[in-house]
Amino acid sequence: xxxxxxxECIGCxxxxxxxxxxFRMNDEGLAEAYGEVTEENKEAVLxxxxxxxxxAIEIE
Amino acid sequence: xxxxxxxxxxEQTAGCSACVGSAGVCGKKSxxxxxxxxxxxxxxxxxxxxYGTAPTDSTYRLIIEGLFTTVTNVNFNDETITELIKRVxxxxxxxxxxxxxxxxxxxxxxxxxxxxxxxGIRGMAAxxxxxxxxxxxxxxxxxFFCEALKKIGDxxxxxTLLPTVLKVGEVNLKCMALLxxxxxxxxxxxxxxxxxxxxxxxxxxxxxxxxxxxxxxxLKQTENKGINIYTHGEMLPAHAYPELKKYAHLKGxxxxxxxxxxxxxxxxxxxxxxxxxxxxxxxDSYIDRVFTTEVVSFPGVSHIxxxxxxxxxxxxxxxxxxxxxxxxxxxxxxxKEVTTGFGHAAILSHAETVVExxxxxxIKHFFLVGGCDGAKPGRNYYxxxxxxxxxxxxxxxxxxxxxxxxDMDLGEIGGxxxxxxxxxxxxxxxxxQVAVALANAFGCTANDLPLSYVLSWYEQKAVCILxxxxxxxxxxxxxxxxxxxxxxxNILNFLxxxxxxxxxxxxxxxxxxxxx
Numbered sequence: 001x002x003x004x005x006x007x008e009c010i011g012c013x014x015x016x017x018x019x020x021x022x023f024r025m026n027d028e029g030l031a032e033a034y035g036e037v038t039e040e041n042k043e044a045v046l047x048x049x050x051x052x053x054x055x056a057i058e059i060e
Numbered sequence: 061x062x063x064x065x066x067x068x069x070x071e072q073t074a075g076c077s078a079c080v081g082s083a084g085v086c087g088k089k090s091x092x093x094x095x096x097x098x099x100x101x102x103x104x105x106x107x108x109x110x111y112g113t114a115p116t117d118s119t120y121r122l123i124i125e126g127l128f129t130t131v132t133n134v135n136f137n138d139e140t141i142t143e144l145i146k147r148v149x150x151x152x153x154x155x156x157x158x159x160x161x162x163x164x165x166x167x168x169x170x171x172x173x174x175x176x177x178x179x180g181i182r183g184m185a186a187x188x189x190x191x192x193x194x195x196x197x198x199x200x201x202x203x204f205f206c207e208a209l210k211k212i213g214d215x216x217x218x219x220t221l222l223p224t225v226l227k228v229g230e231v232n233l234k235c236m237a238l239l240x241x242x243x244x245x246x247x248x249x250x251x252x253x254x255x256x257x258x259x260x261x262x263x264x265x266x267x268x269x270x271x272x273x274x275x276x277x278x279l280k281q282t283e284n285k286g287i288n289i290y291t292h293g294e295m296l297p298a299h300a301y302p303e304l305k306k307y308a309h310l311k312g313x314x315x316x317x318x319x320x321x322x323x324x325x326x327x328x329x330x331x332x333x334x335x336x337x338x339x340x341x342x343x344d345s346y347i348d349r350v351f352t353t354e355v356v357s358f359p360g361v362s363h364i365x366x367x368x369x370x371x372x373x374x375x376x377x378x379x380x381x382x383x384x385x386x387x388x389x390x391x392x393x394x395x396k397e398v399t400t401g402f403g404h405a406a407i408l409s410h411a412e413t414v415v416e417x418x419x420x421x422x423i424k425h426f427f428l429v430g431g432c433d434g435a436k437p438g439r440n441y442y443x444x445x446x447x448x449x450x451x452x453x454x455x456x457x458x459x460x461x462x463x464x465x466x467d468m469d470l471g472e473i474g475g476x477x478x479x480x481x482x483x484x485x486x487x488x489x490x491x492x493q494v495a496v497a498l499a500n501a502f503g504c505t506a507n508d509l510p511l512s513y514v515l516s517w518y519e520q521k522a523v524c525i526l527x528x529x530x531x532x533x534x535x536x537x538x539x540x541x542x543x544x545x546x547x548x549x550n551i552l553n554f555l556x557x558x559x560x561x562x563x564x565x566x567x568x569x570x571x572x573x574x575x576x
Contacts, residue, residue, distance in 0.1 A: 008082065009081075010074060010079065010080075010081030010082060010083055010084075010085075011074055011075060011081065012072070012074035012075065012079065012081075012085040013074065013075055014072070014085060014435065017436055017437055017438075018435075018437060029075065050322055050323070051322075051435060053083050053084065053085050053086065053087045053341075054081075054082060054083045
C-alpha cells in the first residue's frame with residue numbers, strides 16, 4: 001500500500017498529526033507522504049486519509 | 061497556496077494559524093466561508109441600522125439564527141446562507157454591510173479582541189437559540205448581540221475592546237442561566253442516570269446535537285412505532301430529564317464524540333438526525349441516511365423544516381431496519397455504559413455530604429475536566445489526566461470532551477461517584493453554580509477552593525464559556541489541546557498575567573502543579 005498527497009492539500013497538518021511517520025509538511029507548507037506504509041501504521045494512514053478535509057490523500 | 065478564504069475560529073485551524081485554502085479543516089469549502097463572512101457583515105450592518113432604535117423580536121431572532129449558523133460544523137450550505145443574507149438585507153434597509161476583510165486585515169491585537177467578541181457571541185447565539193425554541197428570551201441578552209456586533213464594525217483599540225470581551229462572558233452567564241431555566245422548566249430537573257451503550261435489535265434513530273426540543277418532538281412522533289431512539293454526542297444528557305426519559309423507546313447512547321462520526325456512522329443501519337453541530341461532511345456510505353434540522357444544513361442532505369414532520373426520518377429507520385441482533389457498543393475505554401445527570405440541583409442536593417467530605421479530608425480536590433472533543437491525537441491527554449487523578453478527588457465533567465473518559469468507573473467517595481457528568485456544554489452554568497455554592501459554604505472565593513479547571517476547546521461555544529469564567533475572575537485555567545489561533549501574543553500575555561491561563565502540558569506535570 002502507498003500513500004500520496006495530491007494538489008488538493010490545504011496544508012492543515014491533520015494527516016501529520018495522525019500519522020507522522022508517513023506524512024510531513026514540506027517547505028511550501030503542504031503535506032507530503034515520505035514514509036512507508038507498514039502493517040503497524042496502516043490504520044493511522046487510513047484514518048488520515050479518511051480525516052483529510054479535502055480528500056487529498058490517495059491510497060494506492 | 062493561493063488564499064481563498066480566511067477562517068481561524070476553531071481549534072483545528074490549519075497550522076494553528078488560519079484556514080486559507082480551498083476548504084477549512086472542518087470541511088467547509090472556501091465559498092461557504094465567504095458566504096459566512098458576508099452573512100456576518102450583513103448582521104453587523106443590521107446591528108448598526110438598529111442602533112438607537114428598538115429592534116423587533118424578529119430582528120433579534122434573525123441575528124441569533126445568523127450567528128448560530130456560522131458556528132463550526134453547523135451549516136455547509138451556500139444556498140441557505142444566501143437566503144439568510146437576503147432576510148437580513150430585507151430588514152436592514154439600505155445599510156451598507158461591513159466588509160469582514162477589514163477585520164481580518166486589521167492590527168493583530170484589535171483583530172484578536174474583535175475575534176474573541178465575534179466568536180463568543182456566535183457561541184452564545186447557540187444557547188439563545190435553544191432557549192428561544194422553548195419560548196424563553198432575555199432582553200438584555202438580545203440587546204447585547206446588537207451591541208457586540210456594532211462594536212466589531214466600529215473602530216476600536218485594545219483599551220476600548222477589552223471590556224466588551226469580558227462583557228461577552230458576563231452576558232453569556234445570563235444566557236446559560238436562561239437556557240438552564242428553559243430546559244429545567246420544560247423537561248424537569250435532571251437526575252443522575254446510567255445510560256447503556258447497547259443498541260437493541262430493530263429499527264432505530266440516532267439523534268445528535270444539543271436541541272432537546274427536536275428530540276422531544278421525534279420521541280413523540282416515534283411512539284408506538286417500533287422504533288428506538290439513541291442519543292449521540294452532546295445529546296447524551298437528555299436521558300437525565302424526567303420529561304424526556306419517560307419515553308420508554310429512548311433507549312441509550314450511540315457512539316462517542318462528534319469527530320468519530322465518519323467511522324461510527326459508516327454503514328449504520330439507521331438514520332441520523334443532526335439538530336445542531338457537530339456535523340462533518342458525510343461520507344457517501346451514509347449520506348443518504350443523514351437528516352438535518354433547524355440551522356444545520358449540508359448540500360444534498362435531507363432537511364426537516366420548521367413544520368417538524370419527521371416522517372422521512374421515521375421511514376428511513378423502518379427501511380434500514382436496524383441491527384438484526386442486539387449490538388453492544390463500547391466507550392473508548394471499553395465501558396458498556398455511561399452516567400449523566402449530575403446537574404447543579406443533583407450535586408447540591410448532596411451539598412452537606414460534599415462539605416463534610418471536604419472537611420474530613422475524604423475529598424481533597426475537585427477537577428472540572430471538560431469542554432469539546434476533537435480529532436487531534438493529543439486529546440488523549442484528557443483521558444490520561446482523569447486516569448491519574450487521585451482517589452480522594454472528584455472529577456466534574458461536561459460537554460462532549462467527556463467521551464474521552466466517561467465510560468470509566470472511577471469509584472466513589474462516601475457514596476458519591478468520583479466522576480460526575482454535569483451535562484451539555486451550556487451546563488457549564490451548573491458547574492459554576494456548584495463552585496459558587498461550595499465557595500459560600502466555605503466562606504471563600506471560587507479561586508480559593510481546591511478546584512482546578514482543565515478545559516478542552518474546539519468551537520465557539522467554548523469561547524463564550526471561557527469568557528464567562530474569566531468574567532467571574534476564575535484563574536489558572538489549563539486550556540488545550542492548543543491555544544486559539546485568534547489570540548495574539550499580546551492578548552495571550554494579558555490573559556496569562558491577569559488570569560494565569562496556561563496551555564496543558566503533560567497530565568503528570570499539570571496534576572503535580574494543580575495539586576500544589
